[in-house]
Amino acid sequence: MLKPSAPTSNHLRTLNLSLFDQLAHRVYVSILFNYLPINTCNKLQQSLAHTLTKFYPLPGRFRENDHQLSIHCNGQGVEYVETKVNADLAKFLHEPLVDLLPKMDHRPSSPLLGVQVNVFNCGGLIMGIQVSHIVADAFTLATFVNEWVYTSLTGTTKDCLQISFGLLSSLFPTRVLSGPQYSPPPPNSTTRPKIFTKRFVFDALAIANLKNTIEDSTTSSS
Template sequence: MLKPSIPTPNHLQTLKLSFFDQMVPRAYVPVLFHYLPSCSTTTERCDKLQKSLAQILTNFYPIAGRFNEDEFSIQCNDEGVEYVQTKVSADLAEFLHQGPNTELLNDFLPWPSAVPPYSDLPSSPLLGVQVNLFNCGGLVMGIQISHIVADAFTLATFVKEWAHTCLTGTTKDCLPSFGHLSSLFPTRVLSGIQYSPPSNRGTKSFTRRFVFDALAITKLKNTIKYSSAIKPTRVMVVMSLIWKVLAGISTAKNGHSRGSSFLFPINLRGKSKLPSLEHALGNGTMFGIADLEASQELNHELVGNTIRDTCVSIGKAARVDDVFCLVVNNQIKAVDMLCQGDEMDIYSCTSWCGFSWYEADFGWGKPFWVSSVSLDAIEVIMLMDTKDSDGVEAWVSLKENDMAEFERDDDILTFCSPLPK
């Protein structure tokens, strides 16, 4: 259990969480960084990782604390983060060349089971790191962070600063800070907008990875006619294609088309007029919701228009209460749809594209691959950058029968191919 190298001052011992933290799932968010062999020895790398992690935790001190459910706060008590080292009897390059099996990737995480320890228990670490050392000298670093304290922006910021500290031996004096979001958006007594998802026990999902390279995305864009002035991004066209395929699977399965909605988080940072929000750590996203009626043909501009309209609304919200109302209204809409059960289809997608994952150089080069893992307890689409940043990796988790249909869909076979299972 690694603790901050400098104890957290008394006046920072308690961090009040924000309304956005209040709304996220109580779960751990995973990511894997794969590094090919380097000239550094295993001992040197592991020593630097541990020392720099302790150093960077002095700036990211809430992550070394524990969640307090009663006060909905983080007790910044320096209890530490979990750090694990393993030895892997394999060659990393060979392992990556073979696929790899997405379910095997979970073994690189500190808590690899389908139901890891809950991140909201008073005893649960908020961060786990597992350093997996291959025979060849390759290294895979698995990170899991509690969603209560971090969204993708916060996790990417933490990894970036940790890598900088490991590479240079120094921490930056001026860093983004915790607490700003909770000062603007304190927790509230909620009524009628919370949703407890049904138990997925016995309904295992299967995760497959689909790679849309730059050429495939260009071809996909060329097949779509856009009437608006919005220039389609690679994320927009991949989201739209996946939604189209899933809607087609639903129609075939039910014998008729059904209404559906596509939910995805939108980062508030950089889009709001509120001061300093663009650098705030914690959770700072809201739902974007694109709707498709049962009789409506999916227009590939639908996702792009939803993103544009939501961002415009965020930009127009000049006051804290305006942003709060916007977020709550979309949250209520999402919960209402989820509560409809089998009457319509709800698809959830999150995009980690555009973050600096591939810049994480800890002193032995940039990662060869940054990946997700198998999410076998939920149905979700996860989008990540390819290494060249021109393509998109789609990590799709579906029930077995739906996955079989998804893999053999003509559009999926045309624009990408699933890698070995």
């Protein structure tokens, strides 16, 4: 368990979730990052510990006595794993990406964030991240990763970055819900629906043409 570099302030120890968080599926959102050969594992741990001080709910845990409607921001830590992969990154990218994500399950005592750094023979690495969908959406995850990257490169956190948690819960508090609640089947279930993913790649020329089209249309309308 990797803990924040500084403890969370007492007045931030409890984070009430919003109604939208309450309705979110009890699943982990996953993302993979591929990097060319670099030697940054120690730097990754240090910068992650500093980044977690700003994103203090992530190293916390769900409170077990309130049906996971709040997070105890106790700095218990996030799961951090480093693995050695007996293959080269270039070859592995053409094969199914398996076992590159930390093993996570949604229990009150489980970490809300997991990171697995997979180092290949060539020195390249694939970093897999899983975060609870209840506490982080895609925007929050992207903000967290960008802050982590900045801290890893510079050794400091962004002074201008002000993270505010709890605003949504003040506007849309949780409540007692009636009727059955949907929960996705377990990963090994035979009734689990098939999920299809499509990847769209835009090269530099396509993006430049798109920008020119937008600029031309803006000029015409003005």
